[in-house]
Amino acid sequence: MGFDRVLTRNVGKPDSRKIDTYLAGGGYSAARKAVTSTPDEVVKIVSDSGLRGRGGAGFPTGKKWSFIPKNDTGQKFLCCNADESEPGTFKDRVLLEHDPHLLIDGMIVSAYAIQATRAFIYIRGEMHAAAKILEGAVAEAYARGFLGKKIFGSAFDLDITVYRGAGAYICGEETGLIESLEGKRGWPRIKPPFPAIKGLFGRPTVVNNVETLCCVPPILERGASWFASIGTPNNTGPKLYCVSGHVNRPGVYELPLGTPMMELLDQYAGGIWKGRTLKAVIPGGSSAAVLTAPECQALPLDFDSCGKAHTMLGSAGVIVMDDHTCMVDAALNVMRFYAHESCGQCTPCREGTTWVAKILNRDVHGQGLETDPDLLLDVCRNIEGRAICPLADGAVAPVASIIRKFRSEFDHHVKHKSCDLGKAAVA
């Protein structure tokens, strides 16, 4: 386990959340460096590093920043997406609770890069502790003059506000987040226009994930080529992997992008629990398609490799299921979440997710029909790609892949009116 931790370097240190701890490790030098460079130089360093968004989509961060109109001299906004609510994902919370100044440092750099003088941290409502810690950290930064007017003696002003959501999953979708931040229902917007052109309060806005922003200070401190040397080509840098489910040591592990799945599970997460064998893994938070155990064997965990395996790295929420897992029940579990969290704005998601959950429910309870798997796949096809935001696609991907890859379990449920597996494994 020779990897030198970057993002979690301060985690575990006493008082890791205090500004002095952060400064003692060379903190805020990135922000200092940024405000003495030009915005274009900052964008270029981050672009050169190959940093891709850690929120789920893996979109190149430098490119996202470059969409902000340069000739627009009006107000621009930076939003930090701290609405971490993807099932199986708990990496941002570690950063928020243990090293909030890393995030603030990254936000200063990023805000400077897009010339936003106003930034918000939209934090999930349930994260009481993290919100308190963040508010304290922001106050510390203000007290030192790192935030506010003319920061670090430059001509750049930046204000950061911590805004607490109310716990809706959909507010983690960037335009849902923006609507919520404006005080409205968290209904995602139709695109175009994209937030870079018309975002928060109708102004150019960038929304970046916590982990993405936390990658930025090390890039400025140690250089783009250092960052690019970590990981695999086109999938650079360190990554926080969240391992949950049927393993001996669930938790957050920082490793280079492209770390093989089995290395993560066996060497870091302590292998499958209770001496059982691996059945399936959802690699990128519950919105990703499921992988069977054989598919996991040689899979490097990075954006492109997961894409090639017809799933996604997503938020790197690695959900592990052992051989005692009923996959029909797993599908229901996932779909129930999406049906509950669907915002209800657009038709296919509002109606479709609930319908699929209802069918899965009857299947789990031995009341399914032989035709159900095909019906489910067809309804999934009718939802996928037809909705306003990616929630619907995220709801469909795991369920459709479970049906395709574990169809025999559905057939067993229909035929025997029950599951052939121990229920206890799920409970």
Add this chain to the structure above:
Amino acid sequence: MKIDGRDVAVDKGMTVMDGCRKLGIYVPHFCYHPALSIAGSCRLCMVEVKGFPKPMISCNTPADAKYEVFTGSEMVVQARKAMMEFFLLNHPLDCPVCDQAGECDLQDFSFRYGRGFSRYDEGKEPRAKKDVGRDILLYTQRCVLCTRCTRFLDEVSGTNELTVANRGFHSEIVNAPGKRADNLMAGNITDICPVGALESKDFLFKSRVWYLHSTPSVCTHCPAGCNIKIQTKGNRILRIKPRTNLDVNGYFMCDIGRFGYKFVNDSKRLTGASRRVGAASANGVPARSMISIGDAIETVAESLASAAAAGSVAAIASPWMTNEEAYLLARIFKDCLRSSRVAMLEKNDRATDVRFKKGFTVYADAAPNARGVEDVLTAVLGGPLPTDAEVLADAQSGRLKALLFVNSNPDAAGTRVDVTALRAIPFLAVVDLFAGPIAALSHVLLPAASAAEKIGTFTNVEGHVQRLAHAVESPGQAHPEWKLLVEIYRRLGGNLAICDRPADTFAHLATQVPSYSGLTHDALGDGGRRVAAPPSPAPAGV
């Protein structure tokens, strides 16, 4: 841009939906409405754009000259069919008892684009019927959540009485806390609701819509001149709907106009002519007896003529009269009575104009045609016209021997005039809809027709001349004012060439009133024509 093989020019800001509309290609949709912002949520208006793997919603896809669009390809047909299945999952399928049946987009789209049977086996979840406003019921379970109503109340009326509550499958339209949809434009949400969710209490269970006969006309309850459809069954008006006219009212109308039709059906309407029997006591109402219309007109013509000979005849013209009627009245005075003492009935104002967020205005003036009547009288008789107060002062002082008072106010008690002055007139002829206080004092009373019962034109506050249409027959012996005036004119020896029909009268009027020059009823069409520049700033239309 190419749509279904046809070329359409791409303008800046245009969407694929705009292109389809330009070509007359219908793309089914629920949430899209030309007067509202784009919601993009119903996902029904999907089209295929060559090169894109997924169907695109046409309402929010910017048009591009490079696009090749298909509105009926296999991908589109499949996507629509799937979406229609979703819309009907929890829909109660209660068309047999739903007022919307027959004019329901959900019904039409299901028939045209749906799959005919549902694969949904689970139970439907009932949703309550809600009373959301003075005239509005929300059958929640029929709702497709297109949010046209909430966007209308947010963007057009600016009153925000309805909103969406709950999430996902449980989403539903509800009243905003403490608010009911009672604003003066609220009725429009029952029109723009594409399904049977928002229903008018007034029309509830009155008729299946396919039995209704629809007549295009103009609203008569303020000078905005909103274009309407008068919908009738037999000889009764059952409801009024707005008719789209982008130069006048846009897509909407107000509730005063929408429910103002009731006076037309009122059983207390005047149905015959009458004359006064004996004198009135100081405050009492004289007794009356019915006479024939012919006798009444004869008496009026003779009395006006003899008073004219003495140089003391006058008329008060109603702003509910059509331009043609005002013209006939003016010609009677100019040609036959040699008088120019025709006053406009003073405006019968409600409190104030009500102006909504997006500009739609309900005017304080309750009458539709003050501007047109004034245009016509002034052009024929020369201005300035005497005021009704001046005419009544003449009456009070005994100088006036005969007065022809066209009231025709749909509000029986709505005209405010000095009744003691009316009592002093030796001969008072009144044309009216109801036996109100003015009619009660008349020596001869002629029953008038409502605007729904006659042909003619009104000129709205901005100078837009528009046609009324004959939607129902008048009750009993009631006659349109133009017919009564024509008869008076005929008996007084007027120019009969202008008398045959309102269209002829209007053509003649157009030769006399400069700004109406060249206009004919046919030229006005259903949309009307503007005879003057709109007052600045912006017009009332939405």
